[in-house]
Amino acid sequence: xxxxxxxxxxxxxxxxxxxxxxxxxxxxxxxxxxxxxxxxxxxxxxxxxxxxxxxxxxxxxxxxxxxxxxxxxxxxxxxxxxxxxxxxxxxxxxxxxxxxxxxxxxxxxxxxxxxxxxxxxxxxxxxxxxxxxxxxxxxxxxxxxxxxxxxxxxxxxxxxxxxxxxxxxxxxxxxxxxxxxxxxxxxxxxxxxxxxxxxxxxxxxxxxxxxxxxxxxxxxxxxxxxxxxxxxxxxxxxxxxxxxxxxxxxxxxxxxxxxxxxxxxxxxxxx
Numbered sequence: 001x002x003x004x005x006x007x008x009x010x011x012x013x014x015x016x017x018x019x020x021x022x023x024x025x026x027x028x029x030x031x032x033x034x035x036x037x038x039x040x041x042x043x044x045x046x047x048x049x050x051x052x053x054x055x056x057x058x059x060x061x062x063x064x065x066x067x068x069x070x071x072x073x074x075x076x077x078x079x080x081x082x083x084x085x086x087x088x089x090x091x092x093x094x095x096x097x098x099x100x101x102x103x104x105x106x107x108x109x110x111x112x113x114x115x116x117x118x119x120x121x122x123x124x125x126x127x128x129x130x131x132x133x134x135x136x137x138x139x140x141x142x143x144x145x146x147x148x149x150x151x152x153x154x155x156x157x158x159x160x161x162x163x164x165x166x167x168x169x170x171x172x173x174x175x176x177x178x179x180x181x182x183x184x185x186x187x188x189x190x191x192x193x194x195x196x197x198x199x200x201x202x203x204x205x206x207x208x209x210x211x212x213x214x215x216x217x218x219x220x221x222x223x224x225x226x227x228x229x230x231x232x233x234x235x236x237x238x239x240x241x242x243x244x245x246x247x248x249x250x251x252x253x254x255x256x257x258x259x260x261x262x263x264x265x266x267x268x269x270x271x
Contacts, residue, residue, distance in 0.1 A: 002063065002064055002065055002166040002167055003061065003062070003063050003064075003106055003107070003167065004061070004062045004063075004064075005059065005060070005061050005062075005074075005107055006059070006060065007056070007059065007080060008080065009077075009080055009081055009107055009108070009109060010079070010080050010081035011081065011108060011109050011110055012079075012081040012082060012109070012110070012111060013110075014110075014111060014128075016081075017081075017082060017110075017111040020078060020079055020081075020082045021082065021084075021111075021113045021124075021126070024048070024052070024078055024082065024084060024113070025113075025115070025122070025124060027048055027051045027052060028044065028048060028115060028117070028122055029122055030051075031044055031047045031048060031051065032044070032117055032121075032122050035047065037117060037118055037119065037120065038118075039088075039117075040088060041086040041087060041088040041117060044086060044088075044117045045057055045075070045076055045086050048076065052078065054078055054079045054080075055076060055077070055078055056074075056076075056077040056078075056080075057075075057076060057077075058073040058074070058075065059073060059074040059077045060072075060073050061073065061074065061103075061106055061107060063106070063167075063175070065162075065163050065166050065167065065179055066162075066183075067182070067183075068178075068179045068182045068183065070175070070178060070179075072103070072106070074103055074107070075103075081109065082111075082112070082113070083100070083103055083104060083107075083109055083111075083112040083113075084112065084113050084114075084115055085099065085100045085103070085112065085113070085114050085115065086115050086117060087114065087115065087116050087117070087118070088116070088117050088118040089116060089118055090118065090119075091116075091119075092114060092116060092123065092125055096114055097114065097125065097127055098172065099172070100112045100114055100127045101127060101129060101130065101170070102171055102172040102175075104127070104129040105129055105131070105133075105136060105168070105170050105171055106171065108133040109129065110128060110129050110132070111126070111127070111128055111129070112126075112127045112128075112129075113125070113126055113127065114127060130170065130254070131169075131170055131254060133168070135254075135255075136168030136169050136170050136254075137165070137168045137169075138255065139164060139168075139169050139253075139254075139255055139256065139257050140255060140256050140257070141161055141256075141257050141258075141259065142256055142257070142258045142259070143258070143259050143260070144228070144251075144258045144259065144260040145260045145261060145262065146259055146260060146261055147246075147261040147263065150212075150215060150246050150248060150261045150263070151211070151212035151213070151215050152184065152211035152212040152215060152217075152248070153211070153215075153248050153261055155183075155184075155211075156180065156184070156211050156217055156248050156250075157248075157250070157259050159180065159183050160176065160180065160250055160257075161257070163176060163179055163180075164252070164257060169252050169253070169254055169255075169257065170221075170252075170254055173219045173220070173221060173252070176219055176252065177209065177219055180209075180217065180219075181209065184210075184211055184217075189210070190209050190210050190211075191207055191208075191209055191210075192207065192208070192210050193205035193206060193207050193208070194206060194207075194208050194214075194216070194242045194243045194244050195242060195243040196241055196242055197241050197242065197243075198241060206242070208242075208244065211248050214243060214244055214245040214246070215244065215245060215246045215247070215248060216244050216246075216247045216248070217247065217248040217249070217250075218235075218247055218248070218249050218250075219249075219250050219251075219252060220249070220250075220251045220252070221251065221252050221253065222251055222253065223253055223254065228251060228258070231249075231251075232249075232260070232262060235247055235249070235262050236262065236265065239262065239263070239264035239265070240264060240265055244264065245263065245264050246261055246262065246263045246264065247261070247262045248260075248261055249261070249262060
């Protein structure tokens with residue numbers, strides 16, 4: 001299996017998850033009252049594990065595709081179906097919610113809870129997976145602007161489509177990027193600098209992920225046309241001011257995956 005957890009998981013309904021979440025929060029409140037708010041999140045998780053026999057900490061998830069393998073961990077798993085993500089931060093950010101959604105999608109669960117133990121009083125946020133598991137595999141590939149003559153463009157497109165067929169959409173972009181980096185030659189080849197020019201002078205070198213010599217690649221997850229147009233506009237400017245000749249771009253939306261090849265106005269063959 002491309003995504004595997006060592007234990008069988010139960011996809012709890014909202015009616016099942018709600019009481020479990022409030023039961024866990026009751027324990028977290030008591031722990032927080034005892035310990036205060038200035039310990040690392042690991043301390044609160046381990047204290048919860050001492051209070052509840054149904055808690056599993058940092059349950060591993062194995063992720064594979066062809067020769068690529070990686071793993072991540074569910075922060076706190078309760079009753080084999082409740083995912084709780086602990087944070088020790090001043091305030092929740094959209095990044096925290098996105099991370100929990102990523103974990104829910106990976107293991108095919110619908111509901112989770114963010115818990116912040118750094119605040120004066122424990123904060124929490126219910127998080128629901130936006131798509132059911134089968135919906136993440138019903139994506140439609142489209143081509144916005146595409147030139148299969150760009151080096152590695154066809155390989156990039158076919159590899160990513162096969163990956164999405166195995167893993168589905170709506171996972172965090174760094175996971176897809178890590179796998180593509182593996183297949184395009186590894187970290188040392190893929191992540192390399194390109195010259196940045198301003199007023200006809202090289203002023204710096206910036207790292208980009210390369211699919212081939214002078215050809216970078218980028219993944220995004222925009223859901224609206226304005227964001228796509230704005231991204232393309234700024235990439236046009238970027239290409240004019242770097243030694244890159246083209247950028248291969250895939251936008252992984254929830255239901256539509258769009259492929260584009262953007263070329264420098266200097267011409268794709270110019271270095």
